Amino acid sequence: MAGLFISLEGIEGAGKSTLIQKMIAYFEAAGKEVLLTREPGGSELGQKLRSIILNAEEKICPAAELFLFLADRAEHVESCIKPALAQEKVVLCDRFIDSTVAYQGYGRGMDVKQLQMLNERAAGGLKPDLTIILDLDPEIGLARANARNKAENLTIREGRFEAEALEFHQKIRAGFLALSKEEKRFFVVDAKQNAEAVFADVCKKLQSFL
Numbered sequence: 584m585a586g587l588f589i590s591l592e593g594i595e596g597a598g599k600s601t602l603i604q605k606m607i608a609y610f611e612a613a614g615k616e617v618l619l620t621r622e623p624g625g626s627e628l629g630q631k632l633r634s635i636i637l638n639a640e641e642k643i644c645p646a647a648e649l650f651l652f653l654a655d656r657a658e659h660v661e662s663c664i665k666p667a668l669a670q671e672k673v674v675l676c677d678r679f680i681d682s683t684v685a686y687q688g689y690g691r692g693m694d695v696k697q698l699q700m701l702n703e704r705a706a707g708g709l710k711p712d713l714t715i716i717l718d719l720d721p722e723i724g725l726a727r728a729n730a731r732n733k734a735e736n737l738t739i740r741e742g743r744f745e746a747e748a749l750e751f752h753q754k755i756r757a758g759f760l761a762l763s764k765e766e767k768r769f770f771v772v773d774a775k776q777n778a779e780a781v782f783a784d785v786c787k788k789l790q791s792f793l
């Protein structure tokens with residue numbers, strides 16, 4: 584059996600990191616080896632790109648931002664994801680190709696079809712077997728993220744996207760929901776529920792992959 588590739592998507596504060604921790608425990612209990620990774624920043628080069636993309640003090644124009652995400656993805660797929668899948672691991676990826684379509688396409692207004700072609704080139708045609716979309720009202724997501732940052736005493740967070748207006752995050756949510764209708768690999772979960780209920784919904788879906 585080849586490995587299993589699952590991506591998690593959603594607006595900021597939707598609960599991806601929280602859910603991923605539960606999913607790791609779930610797969611490990613089933614005897615699977617898991618690679619937890621993320622975009623941007625899953626590879627060594629990607630960590631440097633992540634810091635530029637999210638923290639650069641200078642303004643980055645939308646096209647430059649897009650190509651930084653794509654460079655991160657190309658390196659990540661080649662050096663991390665494909666090798667892990669070849670070793671039959673379960674790869675859990677916090678954001679992947681669909682974030683580019685939602686943020687750069689629906690959010691920044693770039694051409695969605697062109698982004699899908701660029702995604703295909705950057706990911707070498709690789710797509711997740713399953714993509715979980717945590718769907719949430721951005722007002723709730725941003726409030727959760729702010730509360731977390733306060734609790735962790737974080738005054739400076741990686742900020743390029745957090746600073747965007749609510750309307751931008753609403754476009755992203757709509758983008759993910761539009762995408763979810765395009766391919767069978769998507770599974771939309773109501774992320775307004777508590778974390779246990781979100782995980783219970785996801786578990787029902789995961790059973791068919793074990």
Ligand code: Z5A
Nearest residue numbers: 595596597598599600601622682683686727731744777778
């Ligand atoms: N981006 C892009 O534009 N184009 C691309 O191609 C890619 C990315 C790949 C990376 O951000 C940014 O890059 C991202 C999109 C853009 N920007 N935004 N926005 P990141 O990786 O640094 O951040 P994030 O992905 O947005 O993650 P996050 O803020 O950490 O959100 P999260 O992982 O989904 O949430 P969480 O940390 O699990 O939960 C947030 C808080 O809520 C926390 O205190 C939890 O304890 C709490 N929580 C979690 N679940 C629940 C439930 N169910 N109920 C109540 N409270 C909960």
